[in-house]
Amino acid sequence: QQQVKQSPQSLIVQKGGISIINCAYENTAFDYFPWYQQFPGKGPALLIAIRPDVSEKKEGRFTISFNKSAKQFSLHIMDSQPGDSATYFCAADTGTASKLTFGTGTRLQVTL
Amino acid sequence: GAVVSQHPSRVICKSGTSVKIECRSLDFQATTMFWYRQFPKQSLMLMATSNEGSKATYEQGVEKDKFLINHASLTLSTLTVTSAHPEDSSFYICSARGGKREKTQYFGPGTRLLVL
Numbered sequence: 001q002q003q004v005k006q007s008p009q010s011l012i013v014q015k016g017g018i019s020i021i022n023c024a025y026e027n028t029a030f031d032y033f034p035w036y037q038q039f040p041g042k043g044p045a046l047l048i049a050i051r052p053d054v055s056e057k058k059e060g061r062f063t064i065s066f067n068k069s070a071k072q073f074s075l076h077i078m079d080s081q082p083g084d085s086a087t088y089f090c091a092a093d094t095g096t097a098s099k100l101t102f103g104t105g106t107r108l109q110v111t112l
Numbered sequence: 113g114a115v116v117s118q119h120p121s122r123v124i125c126k127s128g129t130s131v132k133i134e135c136r137s138l139d140f141q142a143t144t145m146f147w148y149r150q151f152p153k154q155s156l157m158l159m160a161t162s163n164e165g166s167k168a169t170y171e172q173g174v175e176k177d178k179f180l181i182n183h184a185s186l187t188l189s190t191l192t193v194t195s196a197h198p199e200d201s202s203f204y205i206c207s208a209r210g211g212k213r214e215k216t217q218y219f220g221p222g223t224r225l226l227v228l
Binding site for chain 2: 032034036041042043044045046049089093098099100102103104105107
């Protein structure tokens with residue numbers, strides 16, 4: 001019940017295209033859903049986060065869509081750039097446990 | 113933005129020695145710090161959670177006598193890998209969070225440990 005399932009495992013997108021990464025969860029106690037970006041040999045960096053009281057949050061080229069009834073959330077990267085090539089992790093946190101449960105990660109490659 | 117540093121960034125040691133990794137929150141007070149381990153091309157695995165001034169809470173399967181965690185101040189936590197062996201070679205990452213109601217975890221740059 002604590003798992004967060006992430007797909008796809010890897011993704012290749014052309015420059016200028018839209019990258020979409022999906023996550024699904026079971027635990028309805030999760031109330032905070034961040035996305036992290038990680039470059040090789042570096043620590044994860046917070047990209048954007050959402051709480052379940054909103055269905056969408058946008059920051060620049062990055063958008064989180066959240067579907068509470070389906071227990072799914074996704075990251076959309078608009079106008080994908082080669083510099084976006086990295087591994088992306090979704091995560092979820094509960095109000096009480098307050099520790100992140102991470103998805104398995106998606107390796108994104110943006111080609112020229 | 114909140115900055116978390118780690119030192120050293122990489123360390124190579126001989127089998128049987130102990131290695132200490134420092135994690136510091138540079139511009140905020142971290143009531144809680146987390147230690148993760150990450151194997152190549154895998155997700156982050158939480159090892160333990162530490163709150164300032166109290167004992168760390170270890171995840172199931174993590175040996176507390178092997179991985180000693182100290183969170184002596186609101187800006188510093190240390191992870192000591194005792195009697196390191198080659199199987200302990202990994203990428204260790206810390207994160208820090210501000211107040212107890214704060215959700216966001218800020219991650220350090222990670223420490224690459226190689227045990228020969």
